[in-house]
Amino acid sequence: MLPSSTVENYLKAIYVGETHLTGGEQLVPMGQLAGALGIAPGTATTMVKALSESGLVVYEPYNGVRLTAAGQKLAARVLRRHRLIELFLVQVVGMKWDEVHDDAEQMEHVVSDRLIERIDEMLGQPEVDPHGDPIPTADGQLPHRTLESLLTCPLHTPVTVARVTDQDAAFLRFIESHNLKPGQTIEVEARDDVSDSVRLKGANNALMTIGARAASKLLVTG
């Protein structure tokens, strides 16, 4: 049976959820999964039990869910498609980086393997999407770079924005308008815990202050 769009979305959400796990955690909690998919918790439970029957996930009642090897392979395929499509829409079609997420969210389920291969070829086997998110390889490996956020990187040291971990269109437009897109070089001038803010020097030496919450979503390389 080929997986439905719904199943693909569940697997992808679990896959992404797993990458967010910190410390010794192994399982994505049902609440987090339901939240990520925008569905009722009971629905997630029912569905995950079905996925478990199909051998795509391991489900531990009251603890959470994780992917099997089979589930991981499918999830990586969907995520690869999503990110290739996003980059394609920006690079080839000329859409803006804050416009492409929703289209990719739908197209990832329906375009043919042939079209995805063609896109990958046109883009020259890219490694990251327009937001700096890594693109899983054709054989299902997710390249991992260790990145620091603007909350943890060294002060007074030039760093390059590598990734923006928030798909919200308004946030992305804010980032763009302040010249903080991936590829741009910036410097953290100061951090202030009391005011919960981070002071930055942008590409054009422009100074700006952003909240810690926003700063945590900007990942950089040294």
Added chain:
Amino acid sequence: MLPSSTVENYLKAIYVGETHLTGGEQLVPMGQLAGALGIAPGTATTMVKALSESGLVVYEPYNGVRLTAAGQKLAARVLRRHRLIELFLVQVVGMKWDEVHDDAEQMEHVVSDRLIERIDEMLGQPEVDPHGDPIPTADGQLPHRTLESLLTCPLHTPVTVARVTDQDAAFLRFIESHNLKPGQTIEVEARDDVSDSVRLKGANNALMTIGARAASKLLVTG
């Protein structure tokens, strides 16, 4: 309520079915509709009754179905998307004309209006798709050219292939390999009712004979 992919497919099939109606016929028979969609006849009846409730079609039991103005508007929108996407995949992505139908069949339901507009713009508001099928305008008009088929056009007279009315990949590859794609100039040398065939002179003066059934699917302009 925005229409589901299923509803869009029904409306599109009725729309296309209506254009195939000859003579005084007004209604698309349920059998033809079910056949076009690859579903059981009873399913079509049930669904059409629901579409009728929604005001998208007029349903006459035992006679057939036709679109209301509202249904026509939606159907034209889907067909426009389908054909723009096909042309985009050929012109921009570099896929072959026999590969694009299935991708378009799915993408037509999910891509955003913004992406469709961008595609229309990139292609310069095209009037026909890769198979010569007319593209409905943004306001829902389907441009109509009167075309003759190779069964009815004059003999020994140069004509230009304008449209191929069969999406089957093998058929399209046959047409392409014999230099009979839209735009190419050919001439009908002879028709033979007994052998059910048509003799052609191709672009390169190559002679070939094709069956009447195939010939009827090649539409030309004088």
Added chain:
DNA sequence: GATTTAATTTTGATTACTCAAAATTGACAA
């Protein structure tokens, strides 16, 4: 250890879409 609470699961129901097979209809032919 008992109690409260938050997360999770279960229950019961709904919507959308589908099929196979039985019943019906309407057109045509005998």
Added chain:
DNA sequence: TTGTCAATTTTGAGTAATCAAAATTAAATC
């Protein structure tokens, strides 16, 4: 006019996905 038949509709049933609200569980608090 009646019988036949093909097309169509109806019936009964099933799958996939969803929700709201009740019940349960496990963990944290008292």
